[in-house]
Amino acid sequence: MATLLEAQGLYKFFGGLTAIKGVDFHLNEGEILGLIGPNGSGKTTLFNLIAGVFRPDRGSIRFGGRDIAGAGCADVCQMGLARTFQITRPFPLLSVLDNVKLGRAYGSKPARTLSLAETEAIEILDFIGLGTKRSTGAGRLGLIDRKRLELGKALATKPKLLLLDEIMAGLNPTEMEAASNLVIRIRDAGVSIIIIEHMMRAILKLSDRVMVLNTGEKIAEGLPGDVIADKQVIEAYLGVDTHDAQS
Amino acid sequence: MGQTLVYGVLNGALYGIIALGIALVFGVMRYLNLAQGSLIILGAYGILFLFHLGVDPFASMPLIAFLLFLLGGALFWASFSRLIALSEAGRIKNSLLISFGLMLLIDNLATLLWTGDERSITPAYSGLTFGIAGLRFPLIGCVGVLSALVIIVALHLFLARTYFGKSIMAVSQDHEAASLMGVNVNLTCLVSFAISVGLASIPSALIGLKSFSPTVGIQWFNKGVIVVMLSGIGNINGVFPAGLFLGIMEAISVYFFGAPYREVTGLVVFVLVMVLFPKGLFKRQEL
Amino acid sequence: MMRRRAWITFCLAALCFGFLPALIRSEYFLNLFLMFFLYVTVAQSWNLLGGFTGQISLGHSAFFGTGALITRLIWTAGVPIVPALIAGSLSSVVLALLVGVPCLRMRSAYFPIGTLALAMIAQITVANLFPLPGSLSRGYLTGYSMLSRYYLALLVAMLTVAVVYWIVRSRTGLALVGIRDDEAAAEAMGVRTFKHKVFALMVSSWLVGLGGGIFAYHQVSYYYSAPFELSWSFLPTLTTFIGGLGTIAGPILGAACFLGLSEIFAISLGEVHLVVFAFTFILVVLFVPGGLMSISTKIRSLTARIARRATRV
Incomplete structure (x- = not known):
């Protein structure tokens, strides 16, 4: 399977804060990659780096073989990379x-x-x-x-890659089911997807692979079942989403 | 050259005072009050009216300040209060539009009431000057510098030391957090808006003693907003130095290019600063 | 369907205004209509930038004035009016590129203040460079015909409305309203927002520059700084907001109201119409963001509902 998106050694600083700390990852064509992590772990910042809102301070992002780090939202979108906003922006x-x-x-x-x-x-x-x-x-x-x-x-925008930022937040179980089916249908139509979601059940069901961020660092990556059994991941979520993660 | 600089400093202090009112509402609420200049001119008409009744302009200033304070409160209650819930960009844009309408309203009402003629308040001491080290200092201009300093220090102490001042500071930093800490955000905004309009009374007197007409408010507003942008948004302590900077810049430009281009200097500096340093020149700390 | 109705309205308006001088000979009324065309030009061009793209400019007087200044200078130097007009309006575009584009680079909330500063710089500079009023020489005065001014102003107003309508209906127009509603979201959907804003500014300044040229062609004698006065920035802002921001009919309606009110009050109380308009403007910004147009839409849907109920009975 061909690699669609590949990021290496990404860093992003806001003043003294390191929002993204040396993240490497890749996405294959036709894959759904789940991106999870506690609040403030840098998930949306990572999306903003990929989508061209911010230029990474270090590292490279290659999309379909081209370097898109800091290319600007409009250009990135025209290359076939679309995103949704966590707070909807109609x-x-x-x-x-x-x-x-x-x-x-x-x-x-x-x-x-x-x-x-x-x-x-x-x-x-x-x-x-x-x-x-x-x-x-x-x-x-x-x-x-x-x-x-x-x-x-x-x-x-007819994307090859779609970044979904918490599209299921605030939906009831039936609506969530419908949304999951929609995401799968989009993937089956040939669109690769990276999805941020707090609803563990949904993300574990949807994703081919899961990547976990904590305080800007990648702490785990792999098959959904393996990742939630990871000790570091459970620790990161302790007291926040453990119950949900184990259920 | 030395004499030019003296005038530059005196004008700069006036610009600083004008900017104070604009900076206060901008810092606390992100409202851009385009009508501030027109309110200053309105105050000047009030002082002129009292002067014709025999009251000294500086003696009538507190009364005018109080009346403007009430007017500011009323204006806020009737219109500007409706914008508090908007986003920052929405507040800037809508307050600008409303105050734009307000400016036209005040200017044209003033024209109807007092005609478009140029007026001036002329007490016996208006032309007095004194000399130090071969330079001439106009009395009124020096009173202006003094009052500017007094007011800026007073406002600083009010914001830093009093309970209400602290709630204004809190609101300027974060509306939501302030309201969670028990600050009445609407009241705080209303009072700070009213204070900023009340502050217009000082430039009212100083400009009244020069000359004014109903439509010059926007020019004085422009001086104020240039100073606010130079000083950096929300930085009240930078307003006075930024005012002096503008006054001196203008004085120097008069020396080199002649008086007609004095106004242009400030505006060109302003546009350059807006484009090149969007965060301001004297930015040190948030309000 | 919409398109055809717009065509018909447009052609009818052109016919009516075209044949108007045959019915009305009064110089006063021709003048009044000419001012109407001028106001429509200025307000509609402003609307493209302010109403459809969301960039509130308080600096249109600078572009209007530049159009007037250059047109007047070239025309009075002996060049026919149409080339002079074209040159004048293009010089407005040049000014917009030189100084308006930096303003677009500012944070968008400060665009009004930046353009206002520009307008003031332009006014003061021109007043200093040309301290004396420009009057037409004898040769121009003997050849002065009100009709040619009337028709040129009509042509420019029609052109402005047509151009704005055409842009707004196009792919670019969709991007412009997208930028107005949410710039970051438009950018994320592949719109190069800065380029589009520059485009809107250029077209807007070109059209308002044509308006300035009409002013220069119409007025017999005026101070060169008169078309640079800030009122030429305030007028389109007021009329467009009151008529209906971001609609084609809004600025036309607003301009008609403005002119009507100013004529009613002109005889008795000079500035009352501005007081009324300023007050209405504040009310519109606070309570009726759609202006008169949204009120008329509401009334229409209300009457439609009543009519439907009546037919059902």
């Missing part, structure tokens, strides 16, 4: 359709015309289950629909 004054259409019009393989972009955006909305709400203002959506839209916006 364009509130635009309709749901226009939110997704923007991704089809820009993104990595933009539609040739705006009307073509619209047709494809409608397909995406049907896929994520927002087809009936296409003319609603995005600012008026409820939480679940906002999460769906966040995913739809990322999918609309």
Whole structure:
């Protein structure tokens, strides 16, 4: 299997704080990599490094063979790397359709015309289950629909790699089940995924491999079952998510 | 050259005082009050009115300060209080828009009430000067420097030593944390906004003794905002040195390029600083 | 469907205003309509940057004034008005590139203050460089025709509305409104936001520069710094907000209201219309972010609902 994303020796400092400390990892094509760790362990910072929000202070990130460290969000997105935001960021004054259409019009393989972009955006909305709400203002959506839209916006850019940041937070078990199925369908459509999630059950079920961060360092990596049995991982989560991790 | 520098320092102190009011609301609430200059001019009309009744401008200043304080509180209650819940960028943008409308409102009301003519308050001592070491010092300008120093020290002590001052500092650092610690954020914002408008009374008197008309408020606001940006956002202690810096820069430019370009100097410095040093020149500590 | 209706409205407006001078000979009314076209030009061009891209500029007077200044200088030097107008408006774009682009580099919340500073620099500098009013020479005065001014202003206003409409409906327009709503999210979806903001600024300054050129062509005698006055920055901000930010009809509606009010009050109380407008502006920012347009949409949906209920009965 070919390697899609490869990061080596990543460091990111904020003032005196070391947010990411020498992280190496890779992602194969068609793989789902789970990224877990306690709050403040640097998961979202790592996403921001990959997605081009921050330039790493040291280290390299190669995506599809090209170095993308510090390339800038728009460029990284146009190369086929999309992300969702932990706190959803819809364009509130635009309709749901226009939110997704923007991704089809820009993104990595933009539609040739705006009307073509619209047709494809409608397909995406049907896929994520927002087809009936296409003319609603995005600012008026409820939480679940906002999460769906966040995913739809990322999918609309036609990514090869999708970074999902806590898309299941705040969902009930049924909704979570639906979201998991959606993630698997996206992967089956040929998109590789890195997913941050606090819900252990979901992430263990979804991921092919899991990587654990603690205070900016990678403390474990491997198959889901092996990783949660790791002593260091249990310690890192002690008192926070142990119960959830063992269940 | 020496004489030019004297005027530069005197003007700079005035800029510092103007900037104080702008810096206070900006530091505490991230509100940019474009109407501060217009409020200063409004105060100047008040002082002029009392002067015609026979009251000395400096004697009427406390009354005008109190009236402006009340007006500031009312303005905050009626409009600006609605923005507190917004994000930082939203607060800057919306407060700017509201105060922009307010500025036009005050300026045009002033034009209706008092016509667009240029006015000036002229007590018997207005032209007095005294000489030290061959340089001439205008009396009123020196009073301006003194009052600027007194007010800045007083404000500093108020913020650092009093209970209410400390709650203002707390709110300026983190609204949410302050409210969790039992600080009444809305009241604190209201009072600090009212104080900043009340502070306008000092430049009201000093500008009133020079000359003013309804539409010059924006120019004085500009001096103030340049100083605030130079000093660094939220850095009240840097306001006075930054004001002096601007005054001296202007004086030097007058010496080299002539008086017409005095205004341009400050603005060019401002644009350059905004682009090159977005964090300000005199940044030392957060408010 | 939308597109065709917009076309029809556009052509009807062009026909009506085109034939208006045949019906109304009064110089006063032609002047009034010319001012309306000018206000629409200024407000609509501002709307592209402020309403659709979310970058509130208080510096449009600098671009308007530059357009006026260069057009006037070239035109009075003997060049026909159309090339002079084009040169004048392009010089506005040059100014925007030189000084407006650095302003876009500032944190976006400070863009209004940065552009305001620019407007003031431009006004003071021009007032110092050209202290005397510029009057038309005798040759220009004998050839002065109100109709040619009227039609040129109409043309520029139509062009402005068409260009803004076209951009807003295009792929670029989608990116612009995305930037307005959430710049970081737009960037994350592959939009090069800075480039787009520069583009919006360039088009906006070009159109407002054309407006300045109309001012220079229309006015017989004025101080060269007059079109640089800050009121030319404040006017589009007020009218667009009150009419409806980020809509095509909003600035047109706002400009009509502004002109109407100022004419009503002009005879009795000079500045009352500005007081009314400033007050309305504050209310709009606080309570009705969509301006008059959103009120009209609400009324329309309300009447539609009532009509539906009536037909059901």
